[in-house]
Amino acid sequence: MSKMNPRRQARLTRKVRIRGKLQGSNERVRLTVFRSARHIYAQIVDDSEGKTLASASSLSFSGKTSGGNREGATEVGKSIAEAAKKAGVESVVFDRNGYRYHGRVKALADAAREGGLKF
Secondary structure, eight states: OOOOOHHHHHHHHHHHHHHHHOOOOSSSEEEEEEEOSSOEEEEEEETTTTEEEEEEEGGGGTTTSOTTSHHHHHHHHHHHHHHHHHHTOOBEEEEOTTOOSSTHHHHHHHHHHHTTOBO
């Protein structure tokens, strides 16, 4: 069995610490972000029911922009804001999932705010 990468282990430790402090509810659901080297994903999750209400990823924009840059993250932020409006969600709790609030994560959050979501 292989050992876990120390950088990944540190992110997972931060993730557990963050998730212990915040939790989505019916009034304010959770907007969570996952970032990989090539793509970025966002989901709106209702923790009380354990359901995903809306999702968006850079996979759907694969021909236009890359998910590995800020422009792709901005497109995903706009897309998740539109999907949230369709699901009837106005305010969310932002779960950065252990990543620094910088670069693609910040670009996604800013675009979601511009799209009408309230953090």
